[in-house]
Amino acid sequence: MELIQKEEHSNTPIARASAKCWQSTWGMLGPYFERTTGQPLHAGLKVRLQVYPQFHEAYGFSWIITDIDPTFTLGDMARRRQEIIRQLKEEGVFDLQKELTLPLFSLNIAVISSQSAAGYGDFVNQLSDSPYDFHTQLFPAIMQGEQVEESIVNALNAIYNVCADQQTLAFDCVVIIRGGGATADLSGFDALKLAENVAQFPIPIITGIGHDRDESILDMVSHTRVKTPTAAAQLLISHMDSTSQRIDTCGERINTFFSLLKTREEARIEKIASYLSPLVFHLLEREQHKLEMLEQRAKALDPALLLKRGYSITLHNGHLLRNAAEVEPGTELETRLEQGTIISIVK
Amino acid sequence: MTYEESLKQLEDIVRQMEAGNYSIDQLAEKLTQAQQLITQCKEKLYKTDSEIKKILEKR
Numbered sequence: 290m291e292l293i294q295k296e297e298h299s300n301t302p303i304a305r306a307s308a309k310c311w312q313s314t315w316g317m318l319g320p321y322f323e324r325t326t327g328q329p330l331h332a333g334l335k336v337r338l339q340v341y342p343q344f345h346e347a348y349g350f351s352w353i354i355t356d357i358d359p360t361f362t363l364g365d366m367a368r369r370r371q372e373i374i375r376q377l378k379e380e381g382v383f384d385l386q387k388e389l390t391l392p393l394f395s396l397n398i399a400v401i402s403s404q405s406a407a408g409y410g411d412f413v414n415q416l417s418d419s420p421y422d423f424h425t426q427l428f429p430a431i432m433q434g435e436q437v438e439e440s441i442v443n444a445l446n447a448i449y450n451v452c453a454d455q456q457t458l459a460f461d462c463v464v465i466i467r468g469g470g471a472t473a474d475l476s477g478f479d480a481l482k483l484a485e486n487v488a489q490f491p492i493p494i495i496t497g498i499g500h501d502r503d504e505s506i507l508d509m510v511s512h513t514r515v516k517t518p519t520a521a522a523q524l525l526i527s528h529m530d531s532t533s534q535r536i537d538t539c540g541e542r543i544n545t546f547f548s549l550l551k552t553r554e555e556a557r558i559e560k561i562a563s564y565l566s567p568l569v570f571h572l573l574e575r576e577q578h579k580l581e582m583l584e585q586r587a588k589a590l591d592p593a594l595l596l597k598r599g600y601s602i603t604l605h606n607g608h609l610l611r612n613a614a615e616v617e618p619g620t621e622l623e624t625r626l627e628q629g630t631i632i633s634i635v636k
Numbered sequence: 637m638t639y640e641e642s643l644k645q646l647e648d649i650v651r652q653m654e655a656g657n658y659s660i661d662q663l664a665e666k667l668t669q670a671q672q673l674i675t676q677c678k679e680k681l682y683k684t685d686s687e688i689k690k691i692l693e694k695r
Binding site: 540543544554557569573576 | 639646647650653654656658667671674678685692
């Protein structure tokens with residue numbers, strides 16, 4: 290391997306040396322390093338090595354490695370993570386995803402995963418076994434090794450382009466999943482460019498990249514972080530469950546509200562209806578009473594009653610005669626009695 | 637005519653009747669009108685009820 294020291298904040302090498310490790314030594318150091326740091330030794334890592342110099346006539350000068358200090362690398366990784374986090378916060382993008390809301394109906398899902406991953410199959414199966422009509426579209430990406438960053442960023446761009454083509458947010462959320470396979474090498478998820486792309490993505494991103502250790506930076510900047518692809522599917526299903534629950538509750542509330550309203554309005558109509566007929570009968574009775582009174586008064590005035598009591602009525606030319614001075618001798622008068630009429634001449 | 641308008645008209649008829657503002661000649665006519673309004677209101681109420689049930693069942 291080649292050991293390089295670079296200038297601070299740039300990629301310019303300022304020192305360079307060749308180093309070697311015997312197979313038998315690396316057989317112990319390699320797994321120890323990988324176990325402690327969570328990743329195999331690869332280009333770009335900062336390491337602290339115990340070495341001794343050796344000069345070989347044919348191969349030249351090199352450092353021979355006898356021991357490695359993984360905690361140094363771990364410390365450097367943590368420092369770099371902190372640096373990325375600080376930079377994201379400084380750019381004001383760290384919490385951008387948290388401000389997005391997962392749509393009530395998150396049914397159209399863009400999935401970033403490796404196509405062959407067992408986790409991807411589980412995720413898709415779990416969604417299709419649910420009662421909801423989920424649609425998933427895979428945007429394949431390499432989820433392990435050094436190409437992770439580039440590959441996920443490309444997949445995000447592809448998703449963005451689909452949305453731009455349709456001029457709408459074609460997906461309700463993006464799910465980045467990785468499941469099964471070898472021990473987690475998560476260093477690829479602790480990358481600045483990837484974090485910036487995820488943080489500023491306009492659609493909520495859910496991560497399920499399967500690991501138990503500390504959150505990766507990708508997890509931190511995403512909208513929601515779950516541990517596994519299965520948990521991601523479960524999250525989407527529960528989200529739909531709660532949406533459906535909300536709809537059901539509203540339906541029940543409408544039902545209850547309307548039965549109350551119906552009862553109230555029925556009572557209102559019934560009350561008016563029950564007034565009506567007694568009111569009409571009362572009015573009719575009152576009129577009838579009035580009529581009876583009039584009838585009695587009319588009866589009392591009936592001249593037949595007077596005739597019966599012995600009075601008589603005298604008429605002249607069909608008109609009532611009230612004054613004797615009104616007639617002259619020789620005039621013919623008609624007198625009505627209770628029974629019969631007398632015609633007489635005035636003397 | 638809306639439900640509220642029908643109901644208002646119905647209440648109005650009853651009020652006028654109570655106040656004795658109708659002649660005997662008008663009484664039968666007003667009573668018929670009131671009964672029609674009652675039927676209308678009830679029909680509207682039951683129709684809305686069954687419509688709501690239908691809408692909720694569609695889910």
